[in-house]
Amino acid sequence: MLKEALAELTLQLGFDVYAYLNAQPVRTFATSNYAPEWQRRYFMQQFIRIDPVVAIARSEMRAFTWTSESPRRVSSKQLRRFYSEAADFGINSGISIPVRTAFGHMSMLTLASSKPSLSLEKDIDQLAAVTAVSQLHAKLEQLDFAPTASERVSLTAKQAICLKWSAEGKSMRAIAAIENLSFGTVNFHLNNARKALDAGSLIQAASLASKLRLI
Incomplete structure (x- = not known):
């Protein structure tokens, strides 16, 4: 209407x-x-x-x-x-x-x-x-x-899964253990996800990604 x-x-x-x-x-x-x-x-x-x-x-x-x-x-x-x-x-x-x-x-x-x-x-x-x-x-x-x-915003599969775990409250070391990745690799994917979403923090990045249904 x-x-x-x-x-x-x-x-x-x-x-x-x-x-x-x-x-x-x-x-x-x-x-x-x-x-x-x-x-x-x-x-x-x-x-x-x-x-x-x-x-x-x-x-x-x-x-x-x-x-x-x-x-x-x-x-x-x-x-x-x-x-x-x-x-x-x-x-x-x-x-x-x-x-x-x-x-x-x-x-x-x-x-x-x-x-x-x-x-x-x-x-x-x-x-x-x-x-x-x-x-x-x-x-x-x-x-x-x-x-x-x-506009379309996208994350890679690794960025999305790492950010998903971060949104669940997992630390980067915990995510590394769960996904069988190194700490540096998890940090790399989370930083790139944050930049892709133009977020100032991982908390903001997770919130935006959830709102956009990317995770």
């Missing part, structure tokens, strides 16, 4: 599609009615790393309007490809509203249009926009929404 309401509101406001993006260090995901193929490409091609809209949202944390640049005027080949593919799916202009979330993460709601430029009848009410998106974020977190697309 919430997705249907978002889609209806998007059309009422004069846009075509919406995208809610929850950007975390290792678990960035989207809930959107963008074309499924575009969502798949966006994450598969890691466009989030070069998307100018996401970059502005991270740095300025304010509601803003945007329009796609002409690909011919962009120097980066990868960015030209991004603009070109976005245009193929009718994404040419829009408004994005970012908000800070727990642990320094960022969420944003984007309403996009196929129109080449965007003209608002009045200035964006920053407070109202941020309040609305904050409430949307809280509701989506509460409902534990299944994303329509997300």
Whole structure:
């Protein structure tokens, strides 16, 4: 019902599609009615790393309007490809509203249009926009929404099993004995698992891996 309401509101406001993006260090995901193929490409091609809209949202944390640049005027080949593919799916202009979330993460709601430029009848009410998106974020977190697309994070089999034992409270020496590995090898796999999850500690790494169903 919430997705249907978002889609209806998007059309009422004069846009075509919406995208809610929850950007975390290792678990960035989207809930959107963008074309499924575009969502798949966006994450598969890691466009989030070069998307100018996401970059502005991270740095300025304010509601803003945007329009796609002409690909011919962009120097980066990868960015030209991004603009070109976005245009193929009718994404040419829009408004994005970012908000800070727990642990320094960022969420944003984007309403996009196929129109080449965007003209608002009045200035964006920053407070109202941020309040609305904050409430949307809280509701989506509460409902534990299944994303329509997300970045994939993976662990090797050894990283996963060592982290699984660590989550069970086993020490590295105990894991080494259980898995018939050396202490150094266990330490190597756990450190790599922690880095892959961008975690500051093994406890955080185990918690993230469990949440992502990697262990």
